[in-house]
Amino acid sequence: MTLSVCLKHAFDGFTLDAAFDAPPGVTVLFGGSGSGKTTIVNAVAGLFRPDAGRAALGDEVLFDTDRRLWQPPHRRGLGYVFQDARLFPHLSVRQNLCYGRWFARGRRTESFDHIVEMLGIGPLLDRRPADLSGGERQRVAIGRALLAGPRMILADEPLAALDEPRKAEILPYFERLRDELAIPMLYVSHSASEVARLATTVVALKDGRVTRQGPAAEVLSDPQVTPIGARAAGAVIAARVAQQHPDGLSELEAGGLRLLIPRVEGAIGSAVRIHVEAQDVMLALAPPQGISALNVLPATVREIRLGGGPGALVQLRAGDNLLLARVTRRAVTALGLHAGQELFAVIEAVSVAKEGVAG
Amino acid sequence: MGWLGPQEWQAVALSLRVAFWATLVSLPLGVAVAMALARGRFPGHALLNGLVHLPLILPPVVTGYLLLLTFGPQAAVGGFLESIGLGVAFRWTGAALAAGVMAFPLMVRAIRLSIEAVDPRLEQAAATLGASRPWVFLTVTLPLILPGILAGAVLAFAKAMGEFGATITFVSNIPGQTQTLPSAIYAFLQVPGGEDAALRLVAVSVVIAMGALLVSEALSRRVAKRVAGR
Numbered sequence: 001m002t003l004s005v006c007l008k009h010a011f012d013g014f015t016l017d018a019a020f021d022a023p024p025g026v027t028v029l030f031g032g033s034g035s036g037k038t039t040i041v042n043a044v045a046g047l048f049r050p051d052a053g054r055a056a057l058g059d060e061v062l063f064d065t066d067r068r069l070w071q072p073p074h075r076r077g078l079g080y081v082f083q084d085a086r087l088f089p090h091l092s093v094r095q096n097l098c099y100g101r102w103f104a105r106g107r108r109t110e111s112f113d114h115i116v117e118m119l120g121i122g123p124l125l126d127r128r129p130a131d132l133s134g135g136e137r138q139r140v141a142i143g144r145a146l147l148a149g150p151r152m153i154l155a156d157e158p159l160a161a162l163d164e165p166r167k168a169e170i171l172p173y174f175e176r177l178r179d180e181l182a183i184p185m186l187y188v189s190h191s192a193s194e195v196a197r198l199a200t201t202v203v204a205l206k207d208g209r210v211t212r213q214g215p216a217a218e219v220l221s222d223p224q225v226t227p228i229g230a231r232a233a234g235a236v237i238a239a240r241v242a243q244q245h246p247d248g249l250s251e252l253e254a255g256g257l258r259l260l261i262p263r264v265e266g267a268i269g270s271a272v273r274i275h276v277e278a279q280d281v282m283l284a285l286a287p288p289q290g291i292s293a294l295n296v297l298p299a300t301v302r303e304i305r306l307g308g309g310p311g312a313l314v315q316l317r318a319g320d321n322l323l324l325a326r327v328t329r330r331a332v333t334a335l336g337l338h339a340g341q342e343l344f345a346v347i348e349a350v351s352v353a354k355e356g357v358a359g
Numbered sequence: 360m361g362w363l364g365p366q367e368w369q370a371v372a373l374s375l376r377v378a379f380w381a382t383l384v385s386l387p388l389g390v391a392v393a394m395a396l397a398r399g400r401f402p403g404h405a406l407l408n409g410l411v412h413l414p415l416i417l418p419p420v421v422t423g424y425l426l427l428l429t430f431g432p433q434a435a436v437g438g439f440l441e442s443i444g445l446g447v448a449f450r451w452t453g454a455a456l457a458a459g460v461m462a463f464p465l466m467v468r469a470i471r472l473s474i475e476a477v478d479p480r481l482e483q484a485a486a487t488l489g490a491s492r493p494w495v496f497l498t499v500t501l502p503l504i505l506p507g508i509l510a511g512a513v514l515a516f517a518k519a520m521g522e523f524g525a526t527i528t529f530v531s532n533i534p535g536q537t538q539t540l541p542s543a544i545y546a547f548l549q550v551p552g553g554e555d556a557a558l559r560l561v562a563v564s565v566v567i568a569m570g571a572l573l574v575s576e577a578l579s580r581r582v583a584k585r586v587a588g589r
Contacts, residue, residue, distance in 0.1 A: 074489050074491050077489075088484075088485070099490075100488035100489050
């Protein structure tokens with residue numbers, strides 16, 4: 001079931017004009033603040049009426065301004081996880097969770113016990129939202145949206161209001177929604193690491209326009225697409241755990257390459273995604289000798305994008321993977337970098353941080 | 360209540376009855392009007408707001424006279440009500456109508472404040488969970504404003520207990536029919552030797568007014584706590 005969206009809306013000094021398809025899996029609307037991400041999600045949910053546009057989930061039209069069709073939000077069957085959890089303060093956690101279930105009568109919904117167990121909110125059931133921490137509130141909000149039996153989950157920067165440890169606590173739950181429940185998701189984010197961990201499809205937005213859309217690995221490794229700036233650019237590599245070394249390193253196999261990174265949990269053969277930030281990748285014309293970095297990968301330059309400042313982004317093919325390296329323009333000149341050139345990408349093992357790894 | 364004479368007791372009982380019915384009947388209308396004023400965007404919003412507040416600003420005698428002009432037996436509306444046996448002029452129901460009209464602005468203001476304190480984003484969340492507009496109102500808005508509604512009702516009840524000007528103008532001062540507590544105090548003060556009875560009724564008035572105020576304050580504190588507790 002694919003969600004297709006196309007909408008136009010004129011705000012004061014800002015025009016939103018975006019069209020994209022969200023295939024099954026997690027589609028992340030990726031862009032900086034003011035790029036129109038939230039407006040798009042609110043229009044899909046029915047909380048915002050755009051000047052013109054159309055959205056359809058599979059064959060079912062959610063709205064179509066040309067045909068004057070507008071399904072009210074309560075008939076759209078979409079679960080919305082807001083940035084601020086928006087739990088009902090007058091209801092207990094259990095009542096909050098059951099709220100949408102009651103309206104979903106007849107529709108298939110996930111089992112209450114299963115969701116409660118998956119989100120680890122069993123001990124909170126009799127508490128009031130005011131007594132919960134930010135992370136707990138957001139977990140309850142996820143459960144409440146799921147238990148309404150939605151056909152798709154919409155999430156508007158659900159981690160933005162949380163501190164780093166809370167983010168690390170909540171993010172795995174979204175991965176479980178993707179992998180265990182296989183529920184389609186439209187997820188808004190301005191965080192490169194969230195996108196790298198969650199996205200199957202990325203829709204990059206800038207100033208109300210879609211600059212690029214496609215599979216996450218392609219879009220994120222495209223040096224032309226940096227919706228939140230080159231500084232935060234980085235590629236996503238799909239890999240498998242090949243070996244667990246006794247010194248705390250994991251060896252991964254990714255598209256014909258071997259990579260060493262700090263220990264990731266997972267059996268041999270299990271799939272992981274790693275986010276390699278462009279600024280952690282160095283380039284060398286010859287295999288460097290006597291260097292502390294553990295990963296030296298033969299690679300080919302595919303594309304170079306010179307930035308407006310001193311920086312440049314270089315897209316590389318290493319094995320079957322696409323990588324991004326952020327270097328200086330001076331280095332591009334000094335090394336005579338050009339498309340098709342063979343060189344070596346050097347990645348320090350510890351720079352692939354824990355948050356950059358996802359199962 | 361041995362220390363109250365029969366006429367005094369009659370006035371207190373009538374006032375309680377008048378205030379009770381005035382509050383109860385105007386409450387649903389008060390919630391609807393408060394909702395329209397707090398949330399509605401429609402032509403005539405300012406006019407409705409002005410109309411609701413009119414009894415608060417006009418001299419009560421004017422409101423009473425306007426009621427007489429509308430609901431008096433000679434008036435069109437009053438005549439029609441009279442013909443179907445629902446006439447209000449010079450009856451206790453008329454006193455209740457006058458009290459209800461005079462108390463309405465206070466009730467609406469209290470309820471409107473509590474509605475404006477409700478975060479509309481909670482109502483949006485309810486809609487995405489499958490609740491239609493009426494259900495959102497019943498399951499989210501109404502429970503959150505309930506203390507505000509109660510506070511408005513208590514205020515209106517206290518105001519209705521004490522209403523004098525509009526009542527005496529509209530339905531006069533007939534013992535057992537339209538002689539409410541303030542009308543009775545007024546009547547006692549007009550006759551020699553009535554001061555004692557008047558003082559006793561004054562004491563009753565003070566107790567009822569203070570009680571209503573305290574209850575209303577406590578309820579407002581609760582609404583504040585409830586809406587703030589995210």
